[in-house]
Amino acid sequence: MTKISIDGTEFEAVAGSRLIDAINHAGVHLPQVCYHPQLGPIQTCDTCIVEVNGELVRACASVVAPNMKVATTIPQAQAARTEAFDRILRNHQLYCTVCDNNNGNCTVHNTTKLLGVEHQHYPFQTKPYEVDNSNPFYRYDPDQCILCGRCVEACQDLQVNETLSIRWEDPHPRVLWDGGAPIGESSCVSCGHCITVCPCNALMEKSMLGHAGFMTGLSKPSLDGMIDVVKGLEAETGYNAILKVSEVEAAMRDTRIRRTKTVCTYCGVGCSFDVWTKDRHILKVEPSEGPTNGVSTCIKGKFAWDFVNSPDRLTKPLIREGDRFREAEWDEALDLVARRFTEIKGLHGPDALAFIASSKCTNEEAYLMQKLARGVIGTNNVDNCSRYCQSPATTGLFRTVGYGGDSGSIKDIEQADLVVIVGSNTAESHPVLATRVKRAHKLHGQKLIVADLREHEMARRADVFLHTRPSTDIVWLSAVSRYILDQGLAHTEFLNQWVNGIEEYRKSLEPFTLEFASETCDLSVDTQKQVAGMIAQAKRVCVLWAMGVTQHSNGSDTSTAISNLLLVTGNYMRPGTGAYPLRGHNNVQGASDHGAMPNLLPGYQSVDDPEVRARFENHWGVSLPSTKGLDNHEMVEAIHEGKLRSMYLCGEEMSIVDSNANFVAAAFQKLDFFVVQDIFFSATCRFADVVLPASPSLEKEGTFTSTERRIQRLHQVFEPLEGSRPDWVIIQDVAKRLGACWKYQNPSDVMDEVAALTPMFAGVSYARLEGYKSLQWPVAADGSDQPLLYTKSFHFPDGKARLYPLAWRESPERLDATFDLHLNNGRLLEHFHEGNLTYRSPGIHAKTPNTFVEVSPELARERGIESGTLVQLTSRRGRVRVRALVTDRVQNGQLYMPMNSTESPVNVLTGSHVDPVTHTPAYKETAVQMQILESKGESPLPRINPRFGHPTPQKGVEVERKWRQPGYRFPGNALVQINTKQED
Numbered sequence: 001m002t003k004i005s006i007d008g009t010e011f012e013a014v015a016g017s018r019l020i021d022a023i024n025h026a027g028v029h030l031p032q033v034c035y036h037p038q039l040g041p042i043q044t045c046d047t048c049i050v051e052v053n054g055e056l057v058r059a060c061a062s063v064v065a066p067n068m069k070v071a072t073t074i075p076q077a078q079a080a081r082t083e084a085f086d087r088i089l090r091n092h093q094l095y096c097t098v099c100d101n102n103n104g105n106c107t108v109h110n111t112t113k114l115l116g117v118e119h120q121h122y123p124f125q126t127k128p129y130e131v132d133n134s135n136p137f138y139r140y141d142p143d144q145c146i147l148c149g150r151c152v153e154a155c156q157d158l159q160v161n162e163t164l165s166i167r168w169e170d171p172h173p174r175v176l177w178d179g180g181a182p183i184g185e186s187s188c189v190s191c192g193h194c195i196t197v198c199p200c201n202a203l204m205e206k207s208m209l210g211h212a213g214f215m216t217g218l219s220k221p222s223l224d225g226m227i228d229v230v231k232g233l234e235a236e237t238g239y240n241a242i243l244k245v246s247e248v249e250a251a252m253r254d255t256r257i258r259r260t261k262t263v264c265t266y267c268g269v270g271c272s273f274d275v276w277t278k279d280r281h282i283l284k285v286e287p288s289e290g291p292t293n294g295v296s297t298c299i300k301g302k303f304a305w306d307f308v309n310s311p312d313r314l315t316k317p318l319i320r321e322g323d324r325f326r327e328a329e330w331d332e333a334l335d336l337v338a339r340r341f342t343e344i345k346g347l348h349g350p351d352a353l354a355f356i357a358s359s360k361c362t363n364e365e366a367y368l369m370q371k372l373a374r375g376v377i378g379t380n381n382v383d384n385c386s387r388y389c390q391s392p393a394t395t396g397l398f399r400t401v402g403y404g405g406d407s408g409s410i411k412d413i414e415q416a417d418l419v420v421i422v423g424s425n426t427a428e429s430h431p432v433l434a435t436r437v438k439r440a441h442k443l444h445g446q447k448l449i450v451a452d453l454r455e456h457e458m459a460r461r462a463d464v465f466l467h468t469r470p471s472t473d474i475v476w477l478s479a480v481s482r483y484i485l486d487q488g489l490a491h492t493e494f495l496n497q498w499v500n501g502i503e504e505y506r507k508s509l510e511p512f513t514l515e516f517a518s519e520t521c522d523l524s525v526d527t528q529k530q531v532a533g534m535i536a537q538a539k540r541v542c543v544l545w546a547m548g549v550t551q552h553s554n555g556s557d558t559s560t561a562i563s564n565l566l567l568v569t570g571n572y573m574r575p576g577t578g579a580y581p582l583r584g585h586n587n588v589q590g591a592s593d594h595g596a597m598p599n600l601l602p603g604y605q606s607v608d609d610p611e612v613r614a615r616f617e618n619h620w621g622v623s624l625p626s627t628k629g630l631d632n633h634e635m636v637e638a639i640h641e642g643k644l645r646s647m648y649l650c651g652e653e654m655s656i657v658d659s660n661a662n663f664v665a666a667a668f669q670k671l672d673f674f675v676v677q678d679i680f681f682s683a684t685c686r687f688a689d690v691v692l693p694a695s696p697s698l699e700k701e702g703t704f705t706s707t708e709r710r711i712q713r714l715h716q717v718f719e720p721l722e723g724s725r726p727d728w729v730i731i732q733d734v735a736k737r738l739g740a741c742w743k744y745q746n747p748s749d750v751m752d753e754v755a756a757l758t759p760m761f762a763g764v765s766y767a768r769l770e771g772y773k774s775l776q777w778p779v780a781a782d783g784s785d786q787p788l789l790y791t792k793s794f795h796f797p798d799g800k801a802r803l804y805p806l807a808w809r810e811s812p813e814r815l816d817a818t819f820d821l822h823l824n825n826g827r828l829l830e831h832f833h834e835g836n837l838t839y840r841s842p843g844i845h846a847k848t849p850n851t852f853v854e855v856s857p858e859l860a861r862e863r864g865i866e867s868g869t870l871v872q873l874t875s876r877r878g879r880v881r882v883r884a885l886v887t888d889r890v891q892n893g894q895l896y897m898p899m900n901s902t903e904s905p906v907n908v909l910t911g912s913h914v915d916p917v918t919h920t921p922a923y924k925e926t927a928v929q930m931q932i933l934e935s936k937g938e939s940p941l942p943r944i945n946p947r948f949g950h951p952t953p954q955k956g957v958e959v960e961r962k963w964r965q966p967g968y969r970f971p972g973n974a975l976v977q978i979n980t981k982q983e984d
């Protein structure tokens with residue numbers, strides 16, 4: 001800390017920090033149109049000019065120095081700021097009262113007021129461009145654009161999609177998409193960063209337009225007429241009077257616009273934001289201060305919410321009658337569920353029933369589902385879909401470091417010197433997390449190694465791309481570990497102090513020579529040496545992995561090999577290091593944390609531990625089963641064997657997201673009684689006996705836990721759609737009808753019970769999670785949490801980590817003369833999973849209407865395939881018809897199918913072979929044959945998809961080019977050397 005003087009008053013500030021932050025912190029009102037704390041200084045607007053030690057400078061670009069003397073009120077600085085803002089108003093028409101952005105937070109409006117502008121010196125000038133409405137979600141109005149460049153900075157350097165630029169040399173500069181394409185045909189991925197940071201109405205969500213204001217829904221001619229009237233008044237009254245009217249109108253909006261904080265319902269990154277609503281209309285999603293995402297979102301969190309008000313929502317329980325369903329009242333449906341569960345339990349015992357909790361539902365709902373299974377029915381047959389993706393990663397961490405969660409936060413990933421990504425299409429599956437890696441890589445010298453079958457965006461950006469053979473990551477990871485140990489590059493001090501099992505581990509590494517790995521993985525020895533050198537030399541390494549590792553028959557072992565490598569190189573226990581399995585669903589971490597697993601009670605407490613059981617038994621007033629139940633893979637087998645007769649499945653499209661979908665569907669047909677709880681009539685509902693209409697996240701209270709173990713509150717945005725009910729209410733109703741005396745009034749009651757019974761969550765309470773507050777488990781009783789795990793020890797009795805010996809097994813799924821191609825599969829940016837939610841957004845549907853199969857240019861040439869060719873893929877399990885997309889993202893005989901389809905689900909092709917430790921299906925190990933059905937057809941991906949765009953990478957908005965224009969001069973009384981842009 002150092003002392004600085006601002007307008008004669010002394011303040012403390014951090015030396016080296018941004019001066020503008022210190023001025024703001026001191027409560028001095030200084031204009032700052034282009035500055036956004038999360039973007040850093042942009043320096044385009046010149047409205048923040050102050051005098052520092054006698055010189056006029058931009059406060060945003062200056063840094064605090066000891067004994068700095070800052071003057072904001074001297075006339076020269078004020079005059080410079082007024083001149084700068086006057087230039088801005090040349091580019092913007094103030095018609096606030098009839099503007100949808102007049103919500104009290106418009107920077108241009110508020111700066112006009114702050115500077116007391118009455119009349120413009122430079123008259124407003126239109127620009128010779130049309131409004132661009134070509135993106136389904138937002139529009140750009142060049143006439144309102146003040147050229148502050150915030151959007152460009154956000155797109156180039158925060159989202160790092162690199163679509164936006166401003167050509168300062170143009171006679172009439174404007175924001176450009178791909179250098180001048182219509183937005184809808186550009187590389188824009190509709191993440192919304194630019195709109196969120198725009199300080200005025202130049203970039204607006206279409207869902208706001210005509211809806212936010214009282215008079216903004218008028219027709220264009222009427223609106224233009226009103227704007228003319230308002231502008232006409234300005235000459236006489238000045239802006240002050242006009243702004244007063246618009247402020248009254250803005251205050252009136254508060255009476256009907258609600259802003260409610262929630263957490264994204266899609267992926268595990270855990271973005272949080274305010275949802276602006278007017279009745280049931282979603283005006284916009286506004287991210288700002290989420291602990292994970294700040295102003296960031298991806299297309300799904302920002303725009304994919306149409307499903308909530310879809311006419312397809314279920315609003316009545318359905319009961320099967322023969323081949324049809326009929327609508328029923330809630331009481332009838334719930335009575336039937338309770339009666340049939342009781343009968344089946346009476347006839348076949350409690351283990352004839354099974355329960356699946358949803359990774360889309362809240363922690364509290366997962367907890368209640370497992371309590372219903374264990375405490376009411378008396379079975380440990382309970383699981384969640386982490387079995388399909390995350391369990392192997394959790395196993396790898398349990399084996400080596402003790403906790404089954406990310407060892408740090410996304411901030412640690414940002415800080416790392418080297419990020420290694422294995423089997424994760426991060427830019428599409430965890431988009432906002434990927435932005436942090438892309439930014440660190442672009443701006444801060446972070447190095448990136450990517451290992452994958454596909455050359456996706458992260459692979460293209462990588463310093464080293466390891467294009468490995470399918471299912472062989474364990475081999476190169478172990479070979480690199482061995483090489484590091486053999487060459488004396490390991491972190492010996494760390495190993496000696498913190499790690500057990502080195503000898504046995506070294507012995508297990510004997511087969512893993514670089515040569516063996518080279519042959520097995522198709523990676524050269526030199527490349528492996530380069531990777532080993534980069535990992536050993538980097539001060540801080542984070543490894544990220546996802547389903548490209550876990551969904552293999554060696555998923556647990558490969559996850560373990562990753563953690564072993566981190567231990568060998570001492571990359572735990574420090575900020576900027578560690579293991580990061582990227583969780584898929586928004587609450588897949590939380591569903592497991594809260595006990596929806598066959599062997600573990602909440603907080604990963606074992607069902608066979610008598611002490612643990614006794615604690616739950618005393619609290620719940622029941623006796624609990626002590627042997628491990630069936631996981632969801634075993635449940636399907638058990639149905640076929642006639643052992644499992646009934647199932648209650650909550651919010652999961654299991655009939656097409658489980659592997660070997662035909663086998664799963666056949667099992668469901670054998671169930672005596674099947675209850676499916678969902679918000680839509682999903683493909684899985686077809687097999688149900690009773691369908692119960694539930695409510696999505698926007699209609700309920702609760703908590704989600706994101707990939708970084710972050711527990712966050714979601715607050716209710718809407719009342720449940722009439723006829724539907726929140727899942728926790730439904731589960732409680734079922735439990736009560738089965739004789740339980742549950743009395744939860746609110747999900748907070750459930751969380752209080754979780755905290756009382758689970759040491760890992762001892763200090764979790766809704767009070768500690770209010771608004772944007774969050775906690776990263778484990779949470780001690782006093783509320784202290786652990787953003788970084790393992791700061792003092794590892795989670796084992798002796799506090800030491802364990803190197804875990806491994807062996808290499810080949811996948812049982814082989815290519816042969818009949819099934820000669822390898823089929824990979826995964827997510828797409830625009831859709832979540834099978835697309836039940838995202839297809840209901842017309843904008844997403846238009847940009848990405850179908851699934852497809854990616855075919856390499858080499859294979860396409862060989863087989864006579866082009867984009868649009870209809871092919872049939874046949875595996876040893878089933879067949880699907882799908883159109884081909886020829887792309888160099890895949891190579892040779894590798895195929896890739898995104899999973900966004902209920903009509904051609906890829907899981908008809910995938911098999912029942914699993915990781916033997918966790919029973920996670922080996923989704924990524926599928927051999928297929930490909931037949932051409934129609935040689936020509938329309939490309940499955942329309943030209944308006946951003947994948948066909950042409951980004952224009954540059955660093956930020958390149959303000960120096962603006963300063964070099966002949967018409968530009970610094971609006972102070974002297975041209976001064978501006979402090980160079982501070983590193984963000």
Ligand code: SF4
Nearest residue numbers: 155188189191192194
């Ligand atoms: S990708 Fe598109 S929506 Fe996202 S910041 Fe860039 S221009 Fe804006």
Ligand code: SF4
Nearest residue numbers: 145146148149151198
């Ligand atoms: S569109 Fe971009 S440059 Fe124009 S006002 Fe908005 S953020 Fe600034």
Ligand code: SF4
Nearest residue numbers: 264266267271298301
């Ligand atoms: S990155 Fe994930 S959590 Fe964030 S907005 Fe996108 S889908 Fe939602």
Ligand code: FES
Nearest residue numbers: 034043045046060
């Ligand atoms: S805030 Fe725009 S130049 Fe400083």
